[in-house]
Amino acid sequence: MAGETVRKTAKAGVDHSPSAVRTVLAEIEGLNALVAALQTSLRAAFDQAVEQILKIEGRVVVTGMGKSGHVARKVAATLASTGTPAFFLHPAEASHGDLGMITSGDVVLAFSWSGETPELGDVIHYCKRFGVTLMAVASGPDSALVTAASLAFVLPPAEEACPNRLAPTTSTTMQLAFGDALAMALLEARGFSARDFHAFHPGGRLGARLVTVGDLMGAGEAIPRVLETATIGEALAEIGAKAWYGGAAVVDLAGRLVGALTDGDLRRAWGKAGLASPVAGHMTRKPVSVPPGMLATEAIRLMNERERPFLLLFVCEEGRLVGAAHMHDFLRAGIG
Secondary structure: OOOOOOOOOOOOOOOOHHHHHHHHHHHHHHHHHHHHHHHOOOHHHHHHHHHHHHHOOOOEEEEEOOHHHHHHHHHHHHHHHOOOOEEEEOHHHHOOOHHHHOOOOOEEEEEOOOOOOHHHHHHHHHHHHHOOEEEEEEOOOOOHHHHHOOEEEEOOOOOOOOOOOOOOOHHHHHHHHHHHHHHHHHHHHHOOOHHHHHHHOOOHHHHHHOOEHHHHOEOHHHOOEEEOOOEHHHHHHHHHHOOOOOEEEEEOOOOEEEEEEEHHHHHHHEOOEOOOOEHHHOOEEOOOEEOOOOEHHHHHHHHHHOOOOOOEEEEEEOOEEEEEEEHHHHHHOOOO
């Protein structure tokens, strides 16, 4: 009956892995063709696209219909999360008012494998009318979208992995890879760093992995520290006042880190030194220090992988003490 979903029961015990392998191999073939095109026929246009997007004052408006629309939505999300302001525009909704979301300072990036997607018609006409840059990603060199575009990327022909050559598989994989390539080229051109990435991904496990030592450290008066001329008694008072850290940094008059006095150092000094004894004779010289920009995950690995793991880490810039962090600071932030 028309409109009825076709359901067939698979035979038990059939090996379906050859189908999976054929699918992946077909998509790999498409990706290899894309790599070759990016090195030859698409190279100049790709460079031009990156330079144009870097210069715009607006955003990249990514659009597409059907499966290409799903790709476009993901590409927009990747661009936005890696330093290039972008959003997805549904072409059908565009014809009902959402065209107003496009400004003269934007670039429209349209995905359509055939290049003949009728729903993109109003987007194309709008870009032409108001002088908005239209970039097209399609496979039809003479298609309406490619012909109308200010800058066109004609992807190499590829066979769909679908045995009926109908379901978008290889084509959408190539479109998605192209979008990722563009996003990463823009990321590198902007010098977008892990810290920048964290600003857009503060939540979840990814956010925790991108936290820096500077985000967690105590600074200013919160740092437990004494001068190298201090006595054991003065150091005990400072450590007790800031007991969270379980130790204190020892600095010279210029604020440079010269040593550390930890609970272990105090235990070793017990019975051999009085309260008036100088700290310099009992401190650990040249303690481990890190810059504030180091990722917290790297710092905690450094603390754990030493021959003698330690809990208190000092943070320095050009030798000067700027912060302190305890193992508990990392664990409390979900890093460990």
